[in-house]
Amino acid sequence: xxxxxxxxTSDPASINPAYALLVMPGWxxxxxxxxxxxxxxxxxxxxxxxxxxxxxxxEEDDLDRRWEEATGEAVDEIIFFSKxxxxxxxxxxxxxxxGVPHLREGDVPPQGGRPGWAxxxxxxxxxxxxxxxxxxxxxxxxxxxxxxxxGTHHGPITTKPTMFLEIGSTDEYWKRQxxxxxxxxxxxxxxxxxxxxxxxxxxxxx
Numbered sequence: 001x002x003x004x005x006x007x008x009t010s011d012p013a014s015i016n017p018a019y020a021l022l023v024m025p026g027w028x029x030x031x032x033x034x035x036x037x038x039x040x041x042x043x044x045x046x047x048x049x050x051x052x053x054x055x056x057x058x059e060e061d062d063l064d065r066r067w068e069e070a071t072g073e074a075v076d077e078i079i080f081f082s083k084x085x086x087x088x089x090x091x092x093x094x095x096x097x098x099g100v101p102h103l104r105e106g107d108v109p110p111q112g113g114r115p116g117w118a119x120x121x122x123x124x125x126x127x128x129x130x131x132x133x134x135x136x137x138x139x140x141x142x143x144x145x146x147x148x149x150x151g152t153h154h155g156p157i158t159t160k161p162t163m164f165l166e167i168g169s170t171d172e173y174w175k176r177q178x179x180x181x182x183x184x185x186x187x188x189x190x191x192x193x194x195x196x197x198x199x200x201x202x203x204x205x206x
Contacts, residue, residue: 001076002049009054013083013167016180032070057082058112061157077122077161084168092168095129096150097121112155119162135182
């Protein structure tokens with residue numbers, strides 16, 4: 001079972017965490033010709049698979065199913081990096097499930113998905129929200145950044161447990177490298193995040 005992490009080059013709040021993720025040791029390209037023909041690059045690190053495309057983050061549906069068909073690997077969960085917007089323009093780091101279950105048949109979803117559909121919420125949303133807060137604090141992003149759990153409100157369509165990790169809420173903050181690094185660390189989970197942070201501290205101390 002693998003975890004898929006998805007980013008798009010069209011969004012700085014998506015591709016910057018992706019770059020922060022890929023500079024960590026252990027990543028190797030994955031030969032997935034059918035996806036590459038569709039403009040999707042892929043990399044592997046242990047049980048994590050990273051996919052990069054150049055469309056809007058909500059436009060590439062069924063990436064979990066497409067990965068399984070292309071590689072034969074079973075997908076356990078799928079994580080998306082994206083920007084967050086808010087009327088307040090307040091800087092924020094957010095976690096949320098996806099779907100548009102409030103829309104009725106015939107409605108047009110404004111940001112992807114299918115009316116009445118919702119992806120299964122990733123069971124790690126709660127633990128990762130707590131991890132996000134701890135990492136944001138350790139990187140001195142709190143109290144400047146608000147750490148929040150959002151409601152579901154968009155696509156893309158998936159069938160596996162899914163969550164979005166987002167940076168908000170304006171272009172200034174979408175491009176913040178410190179915020180991008182925190183999002184990347186969260187996507188690797190508690191064990192990897194602790195190992196990476198400790199190794200960086202040891203390297204600085206030497």
